[in-house]
Amino acid sequence: MEKDAGLAEISQNLNSSNGHKVLLIIFGIIVTLIGTLALTLTIYTWDRGVLANGVVLSGIPLGHLSIKDAQERLEKNKKEILERPVHFVTAENNLLISMGELGFTANYDEALQQAYLIGRRGIILVKAYSKFKASWGISIDPHYQWNDQALGDALNKHIVPLNIPAKNAHFTIMPDNSMEIVPEEPGKQADINALSASVKNLSLNQTEAIPVPFKTLTPDVTKTELEHLKMTGLLSSYTTHFNSNQIGRTENIKLAAKAIDGTVLKPEEEFSFNQTVGPRTIEAGYQMAIIIEGDQFVPGLGGGVCQVSSTLYNAVERANLTVTERSRHSIAITYVPPGQDATVAYPTLDFKFKNNSGGYLLIRSNVTDDTLTFSIYGK
Numbered sequence: 001m002e003k004d005a006g007l008a009e010i011s012q013n014l015n016s017s018n019g020h021k022v023l024l025i026i027f028g029i030i031v032t033l034i035g036t037l038a039l040t041l042t043i044y045t046w047d048r049g050v051l052a053n054g055v056v057l058s059g060i061p062l063g064h065l066s067i068k069d070a071q072e073r074l075e076k077n078k079k080e081i082l083e084r085p086v087h088f089v090t091a092e093n094n095l096l097i098s099m100g101e102l103g104f105t106a107n108y109d110e111a112l113q114q115a116y117l118i119g120r121r122g123i124i125l126v127k128a129y130s131k132f133k134a135s136w137g138i139s140i141d142p143h144y145q146w147n148d149q150a151l152g153d154a155l156n157k158h159i160v161p162l163n164i165p166a167k168n169a170h171f172t173i174m175p176d177n178s179m180e181i182v183p184e185e186p187g188k189q190a191d192i193n194a195l196s197a198s199v200k201n202l203s204l205n206q207t208e209a210i211p212v213p214f215k216t217l218t219p220d221v222t223k224t225e226l227e228h229l230k231m232t233g234l235l236s237s238y239t240t241h242f243n244s245n246q247i248g249r250t251e252n253i254k255l256a257a258k259a260i261d262g263t264v265l266k267p268e269e270e271f272s273f274n275q276t277v278g279p280r281t282i283e284a285g286y287q288m289a290i291i292i293e294g295d296q297f298v299p300g301l302g303g304g305v306c307q308v309s310s311t312l313y314n315a316v317e318r319a320n321l322t323v324t325e326r327s328r329h330s331i332a333i334t335y336v337p338p339g340q341d342a343t344v345a346y347p348t349l350d351f352k353f354k355n356n357s358g359g360y361l362l363i364r365s366n367v368t369d370d371t372l373t374f375s376i377y378g379k
Contacts, residue, residue, distance in 0.1 A: 052118040052131050056139045074108045087209040103150030107143040115140050146200050159190045168221035170262045171362045181226045187217035221264050236318035239373040240311045240335040248287035249304035256308040257365040265355040273309050273344050273351040306343050307335050309351045313342035315374040316353045325352035
């Protein structure tokens with residue numbers, strides 16, 4: 001019995017010793033695994049100064065690139081985008097305008113900073129998880145924006161010139177002094193607001209052309225209206241003379257007179273010289289000639305245009321129409337009697353009158369070698 005008890009005690013001691021060994025082995029294994037895991041995570045999340053694998057920004061893979069290399073690649077991509085043409089199409093025209101001119105902007109700073117922080121924030125497990133997750137592919141969008149002012153300026157510059165103003169029906173005087181009607185023509189005007197919205201909805205990869213939307217412009221005066229006017233003929237006429245040797249002045253007179261020729265006024269409609277003739281600019285063909293400035297005669301662009309307004313004024317007076325705005329020159333001129341002139345200066349001084357004749361009016365101009373004549377036709 002004593003022998004058996006001793007054996008049991010020895011066995012118990014052996015089992016206890018083996019248990020301690022097992023526990024030590026297990027603990028050692030756990031410590032080893034933890035150490036190995038910690039070492040692996042440390043190596044995996046080691047900051048090598050590059051972006052995490054799998055990071056894509058604006059469709060460009062940036063994994064394993066330094067910030068500097070990533071910035072260079074993104075700037076190259078940005079340059080390509082800004083230079084990329086957008087195709088606009090109408091029935092008659094095709095236009096190419098770059099994304100940059102249209103006001104497209106791309107800012108990669110915030111997105112690049114966000115990409116750089118992947119695998120660099122939080123505790124080591126969070127860093128490892130975010131880096132591992134990115135390795136399966138993570139796309140970050142940069143900050144894209146349209147500059148409304150630049151977009152509007154670009155569309156006004158390239159698209160607005162495609163507008164076609166409506167043309168009113170008008171009379172033309174035949175060699176026998178009979179009058180024929182030239183039919184009206186509708187115009188068209190680009191819908192810039194709708195077009196701007198289409199541009200802003202552009203995909204960076206879009207290759208299809210954008211159709212330019214137009215609104216139809218309806219003429220104010222139609223052939224049908226003119227056919228019912230039953231004009232009886234000439235109401236008034238007035239002629240002034242000029243020196244045709246003054247080339248610039250003669251050309252200015254012809255340009256302004258031509259702009260007014262054929263104008264049709266509805267009953268009670270007001271005529272504006274400046275609105276009808278437009279700015280007197282080099283682009284419009286006007287030349288340097290003598291003008292009145294203060295109380296002196298000096299060279300100026302559009303000299304001679306005041307003879308056109310003064311000649312028309314005298315024809316208007318003889319037709320008993322209501323003058324609503326007129327200014328005299330500061331010094332006397334010779335082509336009309338004293339006090340019978342009408343000076344104009346775009347856009348500050350205008351000559352205006354109202355059609356109070358009770359019917360439609362037709363204004364015709366005629367320039368010969370040295371004379372300017374305005375004739376007003378009506379009831």
